[in-house]
Amino acid sequence: MSYLPGIPNFQQKTALQYKNFRYKTIYIFAMLVLWLYRLQKMGKYSTYTSTDFLNEETFIRWRLKSDKEAVKFWENFVKKYPDKQEEVNEAIEIFNHFNFAHEELTLDEIFTIWNNVKHHSEKKRNGGFAILKYAAIFILVFATGALSYYFYSSSQSNEFTIAETTPVNFNEAQVILPGGKSVPLRSKDSEIRYDATGEKVIIDNDTISQQPNQVKSEMNRVIIPYGKSSQLTLSDGTKVWLNAGSQLMYPSVFSSKQREVLLIGEAFFEVVKNETSPFIVRTDQADVEVLGTRFDVSAYPDDKIFQTVLVSGSVSVETRKEGMLGRKDKKVLEPNQMYSLDKQSGVNYVHRVDVEIYTSWKEGMFNCDKQDLNRVVRKLERYYNKKIHIKDPMLGSYKISGKLDLKNDISDVLDVIQAFVPIDWGKQKNGDYFIVKPN
Template sequence: MEKYRDYTAVDFLNDESFLRWLTNPTQTEDDFWNEFLKSYPYKKAEIREATHVFNIFHSHEEKMGMNETYEIWSRIQKEAKTSKRWKLLKFVKYAAILVLVFFSGSVTYYMYQRTEKQYQFQLAGTPQISKDEAMIVLSDGSQVSLEKQMSQISYSKNGRQLIVNNDTINQKSGTEKEMINKVIIPYGKKSMIVLSDGTRVWLNAGSQLIYPSVFTNKTRQVMLVGEAFFDVTKNPGRPFIVRTTDVSVHVLGTRFDISAYPEDKLVQTVLEKGKVNLNYAGNGILNRDYVVEMVPNQMVILNKSTGEAKSQMVDVSKYVSWKEGMLEFEKVDLIRALKQVERFYNVKIYLADPLIGSYKLSGKLDLKDEPEKVLNVIKLTVPIDWKKKSNGDFILIKK
């Protein structure tokens, strides 16, 4: 920080760290420069000057709409697939000349399988969950806000018409490309969506679901950020795939819950009925993908940082009761339970002592009550007390 003491506006503008702070700041830069301004208040004028000049040069940016962003992305995927196949054809031609016909056949099949899998990327990388507004974003980029605490959305078979909380909306028909829709549910709200194939999805607070209004591909694919319970309509010819950043679940027809919040360290999948394949990327030297074939009442928890998966048999109802407005726990870490309460009510709960978080919690919480009442119920089972701050945040203290 010392070296900036005698910097002029020009020097600042020539400094990479300063420029990054103005163009594309990270937390580190933000902290550093705010700290610098505090320590050297007499540099304020120079910095203001530098910022002013910067602003003259820094011109207005042209942006793509969300649908344009998705459109290009789906074109990249498609192109990637076809080019790979074309290369493959060439390869097969040579292979056929050199090797026995049946042998090359098996190679083709193997390669084809690989291509299919390799180029199904997902576009759920950046969750932008707005603080308070629930909405559905249609393929043309238009947004329809969902005002209710619990919104209902349902699609007609051809995907062109959807009913949102009893209002009917017609989507402009894009004949060739899939119409990508997105539902964003902030903390404190929930939603139930009936997709065009009849699959029902309960979307929990603080979650997003990206899906085509009608499924035109060989597989039915949706992308999830956050938590959702799926009741998938059976269609053996068209597997249903739920993708999250860390796992993907392949199903034919079944009921299951996935919790994959970006801020959580764990991704949790619970199967209620039917059969699913849970896929996740391995972290080892071989870097191969793992597949777990799950059976009813099985829960698989994947640790995102270590890549380790743990499996156990559970009482499913405890993990899916949130869609009925209940939370049920059995020897769950208090910190994990509180996270769910936070999301449901869109409140912040802090722990005065981090050790409180490891208390085990068992029991039922009725989320129809106020958060204060819920905390009072928790108080009965673990030795804590709570206070409410003036800004509405809660603090838990050890008793």
């Protein structure tokens, strides 16, 4: 029997023993009330089996981590009622066995379906809402539920919007300005520069002026197909090198609170420091947040791995595995570290790398250090916009180290590779290349 805290020891004086007894009675009574209260509160749960727990809606929301209240309640519950531990554990075990495979759409597919929806619904209405076509704003950027939720909850005014255009040809290098105007990029390495107000855009020496009222709310979009690359200067002075087969979406001027861009593919960023306005690169797999630094992000939809490499400064990477499964994960990188995320399993790790290898593409060089021939070939395909077929799957696992000069012709590069690993290569009638075992 323990005493209530703060009650002095009365036992020395008999006169007070009676009082002591009264305290004891009060204590016992209080405990009884508390016990009854708990029992009542636990009430329906006292006889619960694992099946009953799994039928409970808030219990599932706890496991899905989709509801803060539910998480708090059940974590408390487990602590308070250890005698229910076994049933709860069993329920969790059963729940965990339901490890469903989950099909997902890519950003491009999500965009394409919505474009089709707009097209079909307008056609059937005989253009009665033609004005809407231009007014209609489509938030392409937030491909997933979790992502869009983030924006609605953070600030209503901070919506990323992009004017809808006629279906985009992804094989043509171009800038799509707010309002839907598309400007083609003709050179192989184009340069795009925004002035500080975002009203003037200089594209390869041509200056384009934008309407100030269009500047604010809507997004610009650069599309760089395979075989080309581009360098951008955004309104805050941040420099972005876009690799082949990539897209970047960004506002003409950034909001004062944060600077956000959306990336599909690979880009190298040299972010101008601004302590009050973090720079965030959003991709379909993860968000990379920085204040001012130099780093590379590789988020090709058809790659199995998402990567970001930090050259200087500091960045944090937060995965975007739907909040529903509660698999969000945040890592902070130091210079010369690389973060890799396996898209399928969600497993990520950070390790030291030679950053040169991952960033030299912006100077037209391609460094590799013990990389699979498979991955090297994927990069060459993107850079030259040519198909290269590896005929024997075993060849794909050859490790390659060295430096390839991508300013050379693709056949020169394949010759260099041939000098290092035992392969033969050739060109098919349709223009594709192939790699085979040497005879």
